[in-house]
Every structure is written in C-alpha cells, then in structure tokens.
Amino acid sequence: MSEAEKLSAAGQNALLKTLEEPPADTFIILLCTQLDNLLPTTRSRCQIVQFGPLSEEKIAAHLCDAGISKNEAKFWARFTGGSIGQAKLLSALEPSFYEIKKQFLSRLCDSRLPDSVEIAQWINAASAKLAESWLKIKTETSKADINRQVKKTFVQIVVSAINDAMKQTAPQEMVNFDQTRQVQVIGQNRKPEKCAELIEDCFLTSRFIDASVNEKLVFEHLLINFANSAKIVN
Structure with missing residues (x-):
C-alpha cells in the first residue's frame, strides 16, 4: 500500500x-x-524497515544507461534526494519534465507581480499534461492524487531554487547546477530572511494542495509572494 x-x-x-x-x-x-x-x-504490528537514499552517482548512472542526458540525470538524482524510483518516474514523463523545469525557473527568476496569474495558468496547463503521462505509468494511483503530486513537484522545484540561492558560494552543490544564472538572480534580488519566508510559503502551498484548495489560486498566491519578495539588496 x-x-x-x-x-x-x-x-x-x-x-x-x-x-x-x-x-x-x-x-x-x-x-x-x-x-x-x-x-x-x-x-507496533509492523516490522519497520528504513530505506536509505542511493548515492547521486548510482542514480545518475542508472538514468544515463536508460538514455537520459548527463545533466538531466544529475539534476533528478539531486532533486529526488536519492530516490531512484522517483528519479526514474520524473525523467520518464512526457512532455519532458526536465525541459519544463528549465522553462519554469527561467520564468520564475525574472517574474514580476503582473506575471503571477499568467505563470500560474502556465503551471496548471503543464501540470495537466504531465499528470496524463504520470497516470499511464502509475495506473494504480488515482488521478486526483497524481494531480496533487505533480503540482507539489512544481512547489519542490521552487524550494530547490530558493535553497540553491541561499548557498550560492557552493554552485557545485546546487540542485539546479544547470541554471546558475537563474539561481543567482533569485538570490541577488532577495535577502536571506525573505528566502526563508518563501520556503515557508512553499510548505504552506503544499499543504493547501493536499487539502484540495483551488490550485490556480494557490499558485497565484505563491507567485505573488515570490514577486513581492524581490527587491534591490544594498
């Protein structure tokens, strides 16, 4: 189960x-x-077995053997935190979730307040296509659960970019190592405390998605907060 x-x-x-x-x-x-x-x-009625994460190298090598590019394999290995099953799933979706991820961060880093509604609509449209592909792979999972998982993955992408922005001194450790410019823009325009607040907003957004709150409004709220957090850091 x-x-x-x-x-x-x-x-x-x-x-x-x-x-x-x-x-x-x-x-x-x-x-x-x-x-x-x-x-x-x-x-108390179960035998608990803890599964540790696989190394980034092992997951990336497995994905490369399946025909995934080196950069994409490395990204999914880091993004999924050592879960080979999740990495295989996300890399198998069509249209390419990796390409969508890159488009999303490019839009996100330069977003302004008036862009929030349009980007939220774009996320929902992309999510619908990805959910259809996800459902073909995970046929035993309900469509509603898959829709939630796809949208929560978008939220996790935002979290990964903000976390990367807070540790720009170590780009080799970034999840989004393939989009350093976008990460730098996010970090340069936001003070650390604002980044921390945005991560809290992301966790709240995930809870709203689990509670079946209107996803369009949820993403609009998150994106508005993201745009409002941008300011020139002296």
Missing part, C-alpha cells in the same frame, strides 16, 4: 486485525514517508 501515511485513523484501525493476523503466506507492505503519521497501534 503506497502512501500509507494518508490513511485516516479509522482506516488504520480497520486494518489492525488484518495486520495482526494476516492470511497464510501473505505479506502486507505499507509504504510511507512520514512514519509519525501512522498510529502507534499500526506501527
């Missing part, structure tokens, strides 16, 4: 008997990224 942390308390309680006494020759695997969201009674 993927994303087991999304089970409600009632749903987890309904599983307890099955987890405690599963049918013969049956293994029940709950996959989750937020163990604390599982009830103690659920955790």
